[in-house]
Amino acid sequence: MITAIAAVSQNWGIGKDNDLLFNIPEDKKFFRRTTLNHTVIMGRKTLESLPNGKPFKDRNNIVLSRNKSFSCEGTEVCGNVEEVLKLAEKYEEVFVVGGGQIYETMLPYCGKAIITNVNASPEADVFFPNLDKDESWELTERSEEYDFEGLKYSFCTYVKK
């Protein structure tokens, strides 16, 4: 099963200037706990936005890039979606971890989306497809609302119908 995981604003914004919109420690821990020892798929830009451009520790990192000469230690690079899907078959739990281009491209292959819904609307230049407006997705779980320095957020699970 392939699952998308993202933190989104009220209007499903996920990033600005190749950086995240939010820095919520409990959300970072949740992301780590959920993806630890599993496989993550990300776009080349998201990889470059990580601290020192390094992949996630203790996870199999798959990076999508059309640049045939791109490589990065600790990652497997795929040049297209077909290659990613073939590679993903080898792994039991696979998470699509961004960014905007990769969520959009990989969502048709995802059965589940784990969304941290943040009740704020900072300016964004990259978005996650709005699952509340997509009839093929259903919200099945919403956690209680948490607060970090005035930012209200909850963890939601969407399942493809």
Ligand SMILES: NC(=O)c1ccc[n+]([C@@H]2O[C@H](COP(=O)([O-])OP(=O)(O)OC[C@H]3O[C@@H](n4cnc5c(N)ncnc54)[C@H](OP(=O)(O)O)[C@@H]3O)[C@@H](O)[C@H]2O)c1
């Ligand atoms: N809120 C969240 O949960 C979250 C999570 C992750 C990222 N983000 C944010 O998202 C933003 C980055 O997203 P983005 O949309 O700009 O970039 P991205 O999706 O991370 O990466 C885009 C790159 O992926 C490669 N790519 C895209 N489609 C491909 C395909 N079909 N086949 C092969 N390679 C493909 C291309 O790399 P090449 O140019 O090398 O060919 C492309 O430039 C940042 O602001 C980041 O902070 C937010």
